[in-house]
Amino acid sequence: MNKKILTPEKVENIFMDCFFKENENKENPIIVEGITGKFGFHPQRIENNKKEIYKLLMELPEKFRKNVGGGWSFLNACIDKNGSQWTGEHKIMEQLFCLGIAIGAAEWLTPRSMWDVFPGAMPYCAILEIKEGKDEGK
Secondary structure, eight states: OOOOSOOHHHHHHHHHHTBOOTTSOOOSOEEEEOSSOEEEEOHHHHHHTHHHHHHHHTTSOGGGBTTTTOOEEGGGGGBOTTSOBOOOOHHHHHHHHHHHHHTTSEEESSOGGGGGGSGGGOOEEEEOOOSTTTOSOO
16 A cells, blocks of 8 residues: 655644644744745744654655755645645645745745746745755664
């Protein structure tokens, strides 16, 4: 049985897990500006989920990798590296890229002020290579 690595449920579960809980000290959040707003993540939970977030990003097409394809339109992030649609929701795609930005493994390639010149007024984004995501045993 071929179990999918990248699913909307996995992305959303990690995204929600990385927020501060109601009674936690909210000092030193990792702030990420997404497409629809800014998100403040709990640093330790981002760190705890770092490998899994990177693994999910690596399921996107290689054109998103800065060192391979240079980056690609956010609109294409609904397709995985095998050419299958893994989500139909921009919200989930945004969650994945915001998590990637939070771990230092993704970035928007242009300033927000330029996004309206792109198809659908959506940014181009890239997945960055991070050593920690590849280290064995860490």
